[in-house]
Amino acid sequence: MKLGILVNEGPYTHQASDTAYQFVKAALAKGHDIFRVFFYHDGVNNGTRLTVPPQDDRNIVKRWSELAAQHNLDLVVCIAAAQRRGLLDANEAKRHGKNADNIAPGFRISGLGQLIETGIQADRLVVFGD
Amino acid sequence: MEVGGQGVVKKFMYVNRKAPHGTIYALESLEVVLIGAAFEQDVSLAFIDDGVYQLVKGQDTQALGVKNFSPTFRALEDYDVNKLYATREAMEARGLTADDFLVPVQVVSEGELAEIMETQDVILSF
Numbered sequence: 001m002k003l004g005i006l007v008n009e010g011p012y013t014h015q016a017s018d019t020a021y022q023f024v025k026a027a028l029a030k031g032h033d034i035f036r037v038f039f040y041h042d043g044v045n046n047g048t049r050l051t052v053p054p055q056d057d058r059n060i061v062k063r064w065s066e067l068a069a070q071h072n073l074d075l076v077v078c079i080a081a082a083q084r085r086g087l088l089d090a091n092e093a094k095r096h097g098k099n100a101d102n103i104a105p106g107f108r109i110s111g112l113g114q115l116i117e118t119g120i121q122a123d124r125l126v127v128f129g130d
Numbered sequence: 131m132e133v134g135g136q137g138v139v140k141k142f143m144y145v146n147r148k149a150p151h152g153t154i155y156a157l158e159s160l161e162v163v164l165i166g167a168a169f170e171q172d173v174s175l176a177f178i179d180d181g182v183y184q185l186v187k188g189q190d191t192q193a194l195g196v197k198n199f200s201p202t203f204r205a206l207e208d209y210d211v212n213k214l215y216a217t218r219e220a221m222e223a224r225g226l227t228a229d230d231f232l233v234p235v236q237v238v239s240e241g242e243l244a245e246i247m248e249t250q251d252v253i254l255s256f
Contacts, residue, residue: 006254008155041158080161112165119252120138120169127255130155 002033005114005121008129010042011060012053015062017046020128026069035122036074038115041109041129042112044082046077049104061104068106075107097123140174140251146170147255148180150200151191156184157199159256164202168234174250175206176243177235182220187232203233217243 005024010017026036039046049059066077077087083096089109093101103109119125144163150156151180154248166173177185184200203221205252206212214235221227239248 008256040162041154081158112162113168115162116142116166116169116171119142119254120140120171125252125254127253130254 001123002121003027004118004125005037005125006118006125006129007037007039007043007046008127009039010045011051013042013128016128016130017043017064018058019059020126021067023126023128024073025067031054034071034073035116036076036114038118039075039077040081040112040115041084044077044085044087046102047077047082047104047107048087048102050102053099061125065104065106073106077103077107077109078115079109083108086127139170139172140247141174142252143174143176143247144252145176145178145247145253145255147179148182148184149180149199150184150189151194152195155256156181157197158256159198159254160199160202162254162256163206164209166177167211173211174204174215175211177214177216178220178240178243180220180224182224182226183217185214185216185231185233185235186226196213206233213230214247215243 005020007017007020011017046061046064053059064075065071086099088101089103090101092109144159145157146156148155167228185203189198189200214233215238216235217240219240228235
């Protein structure tokens with residue numbers, strides 16, 4: 001089955017990102033395809049490479065990046081939600097005159113159309129959130 | 131913006147569960163609805179629980195210092211988004227009637243909404 005994933009909460013505060021990660025991993029292990037993982041609301045904070053969690057805790061951002069690299073996942077962060085919350089890639093940083101970017105490897109910034117497209121293209125869209 | 135899935139029309143339902151201004155969910159949900167309208171899908175909106183407060187007319191957010199986005203609901207019909215449902219149970223629990231809303235809605239029971247949800251292809255809950 002072709003699955004689309006929507007993550008609506010940030011890392012650590014909520015379980016949503018952890019659950020989505022475990023779900024995606026399990027789905028891939030069962031041979032399902034992940035069309036895209038879309039990050040919205042505070043979910044965009046799953047895509048910052050500047051998190052430094054304690055060493056005895058899971059590294060949620062790094063875990064997503066690694067899973068994306070292993071399985072060629074499309075991790076998309078909503079541009080409007082990201083701008084509000086200070087998540088930028090190099091292009092966006094330049095466009096808005098900011099002196100740094102912070103997007104993690106394997107993530108890309110794009111529009112909400114990518115979420116709608118996920119709903120259209122995937123057999124199921126699974127929402128993880130509050 | 132890249133538009134994918136040309137020709138495919140799916141039934142999208144946006145389920146709004148939260149009050150308009152305490153969190154950003156309601157505002158960002160509406161942003162998805164507006165962007166999604168360009169994809170010419172079969173769209174409906176459901177308002178349940180505190181989500182029914184999003185539709186209340188005469189909202190004034192000045193003292194809160196946040197944007198009053200509620201007039202945008204009136205623009206939805208320009209985007210061919212006409213199917214709005216609110217549950218009777220949520221309205222009654224909060225002392226609201228359809229006259230309190232800034233746009234026309236179809237008032238349905240939770241059971242009826244469940245049946246409408248059964249017919250959807252994609253449900254996005256906010």
